[in-house]
Amino acid sequence: MKKKTKFYALLLVMVLSLTQLAGMAVPVKAAETKTCSHGRTLSGDFGIILHECADGICVMCYHGHSKRVVIPDKFTIYGYTLPVWQVYGDYGFSENGVKEIVLPDTVFGVGDKEFDSYEGITFYVHKGSDAEKAVKQEGYTYKYLNNTSKPQPVKGTTIKRTIRIQNLAKITWKKVKCDKYEIRYSQKKNMKNAKKVNCGKNKTSLVIKKLKKNRKYYVQIRTKSGKKYSAWSKVKVISKR
Numbered sequence: 357m358k359k360k361t362k363f364y365a366l367l368l369v370m371v372l373s374l375t376q377l378a379g380m381a382v383p384v385k386a387a388e389t390k391t392c393s394h395g396r397t398l399s400g401d402f403g404i405i406l407h408e409c410a411d412g413i414c415v416m417c418y419h420g421h422s423k424r425v426v427i428p429d430k431f432t433i434y435g436y437t438l439p440v441w442q443v444y445g446d447y448g449f450s451e452n453g454v455k456e457i458v459l460p461d462t463v464f465g466v467g468d469k470e471f472d473s474y475e476g477i478t479f480y481v482h483k484g485s486d487a488e489k490a491v492k493q494e495g496y497t498y499k500y501l502n503n504t505s506k507p508q509p510v511k512g513t514t515i516k517r518t519i520r521i522q523n524l525a526k527i528t529w530k531k532v533k534c535d536k537y538e539i540r541y542s543q544k545k546n547m548k549n550a551k552k553v554n555c556g557k558n559k560t561s562l563v564i565k566k567l568k569k570n571r572k573y574y575v576q577i578r579t580k581s582g583k584k585y586s587a588w589s590k591v592k593v594i595s596k597r
């Protein structure tokens with residue numbers, strides 16, 4: 357490279373890094389930035405640093421006293437809120453008796469087996485996540501988090517048939533596993549002033565009495581399991597007679 361070109365290239369690099377530094381420095385409020393004993397930015401119980409490419413966070417150390425440590429999926433550093441990309445550096449984890457580290461799905465790099473022992477620690481990851489790949493790759497002990505946090509919706513049922521005979525109507529529905537069925541019927545399709553009837557889990561039909569002559573009715577069903585209800589079924593018409 358020619359001397360002059362080299363000089364301009366160097367100048368460009370300097371200007372670029374200066375603007376980057378200036379850009380980073382603007383939101384900093386010195387009073388809010390605490391540093392841990394390892395020289396990392398302290399956020400809660402965690403010592404964190406900005407990842408090399410400045411778009412993510414590396415969690416470097418732990419200063420709390422929990423046996424089970426849940427790593428957040430984001431931190432705010434220098435005024436920027438960024439996702440956690442790496443958990444790197446076994447400082448304060450195994451030495452302070454941490455037994456479990458729960459990793460967020462945002463993590464794609466975990467430790468370095470040569471330097472970070474994470475001795476006696478089990479990582480918890482979601483099956484199929486980048487965090488799983490990362491702990492697997494380094495050979496750390498890990499288990500899957502089960503998805504009990506997501507409540508399963510209660511399975512509903514559908515009305516199979518409605519038969520109208522004078523002031524009576526017979527409703528039949530599909531049997532599903534539940535604790536009970538709740539049926540409601542009304543003269544209005546929007547179920548205004550609906551009457552409700554409960555049926556035991558072994559029933560699959562109901563006879564509704566005292567319907568008004570020459571009036572159309574609408575009926576819906578839902579199931580109840582434990583304290584939870586399913587969504588209401590589609591509205592079925594009870595024809596007039």
Ligand SMILES: [Zn+2]
Binds near residue numbers: 403
């Ligand atoms: Zn630290």
Ligand SMILES: [Zn+2]
Binds near residue numbers: 406407408414442
């Ligand atoms: Zn990094």
